[in-house]
Amino acid sequence: MKITTLMMKEKLEACLKGENRTFLFQPDKEQLVVTEQNKKITLQIPQIIHRFEEEGESALQNIVYYVNEGFRAENLVVDLKGHPEKIFPVIRAASFPKSSKQGEKFISTEHTAETAIYYVFDNQHAYRFITEKDINKANFQISDIKKIALHNICKLETTLKKDHVGKNDFYFMRANDGYDASRLLNAPFLEKLKQQFQGEMVLSIPHQDVLIIADIKDDSGYDVLAHMTMQFFAEGFVPITSLPFVYHHGKLEPIFIMAKNRPKE
Structure with missing residues (x-):
């Protein structure tokens, strides 16, 4: 039986339910907005259905992990000067937001016409996008963040x-x-x-x-x-x-x- 948007919505709500967590279904956009303590994560249901058809229940387990770690990242303390080894680059579409929903501007650099490079502070299980406020606090320049991040990415394993x-x-x-x-x-x-x-x-x-x-x-x-x-x-x-x-x-x-x-x- 082919799974529908409403069926997947119900599955997601059942997997993600928790204390202080609410859901808003947007049928016109086929999105499910998960909110926890005024923080929001938007899930694209068609993409999740596609992965569910390919991977089964493991796709839902990945979603649960993605959402839980996403909310955890919001409370992550960014210490750039104390832990430069936790600074990494991430590539995003050129249309990716330039600032957080709270209005804090992300640090980014140009890459290609299709993509841009953002920088994150990693804490093993989650990472948080580095903002201008973060680098000002650490007395860093964007060039410092870029140099450190590229150094760290080159240390990761490259098994293909x-x-x-x-x-x-x-x-x-x-x-x-x-x-x-x-x-x-x-x-x-x-x-x-x-x-x-x-x-x-x-x-x-x-x-x-x-x-x-x-x-x-x-x-x-x-x-x-x-x-x-x-x-x-x-x-x-x-x-x-x-x-x-x-x-x-x-x-x-x-x-x-x-x-x-x-x-x-």
Whole structure:
């Protein structure tokens, strides 16, 4: 039986119910807004249904974790000067909010036309976006935060899972630590891979929890990558972009892949 929006709404409310927690269903947007102590998290029900159909109950368990840790992050104390090792970069869509719902401006830097880099303070189980207020308190500059964050991201493990389709190779980073897409910023890691590739190096960050790196050797590889990217983009809790990037001389160039054709830049 195909699960409906209302059925999933009821499932989510049952899984997420708790003290001081309320729910607001927005049928026109197919969203469920979860509120706890004046903090809100909005869930996109169609995306959750898609993941539920693919993963079953484990998808709901991931949602429960995502919501609980999201609320916990709101109470996280940010100590940039005392714990610089907890500063990391996260990649978000260019349309991602520039400030919190409380009006505090997030720290961010430019990345591509499709994406931007934000910075977070990590506490193992949750992270909180770093704001201008936070860096002023620590007497840091944005350049300091960027340098520290890039240093820390390069220390994370980069174990890849490989898949082979036709003549093309696809590598997947899925450590599920919240920084899979962020490893796109690990320049030495990308350069090392580039030297090993035989075809064109194309990367994709459809959502926060996956990085796809492809060694494209013929036109069919672009079609496969386009399909993968759209599928991951549709099911991600934190979507980033459905456009892949060609990697040239250390730079990323967004491309639009036409079915059965080479990409159009």
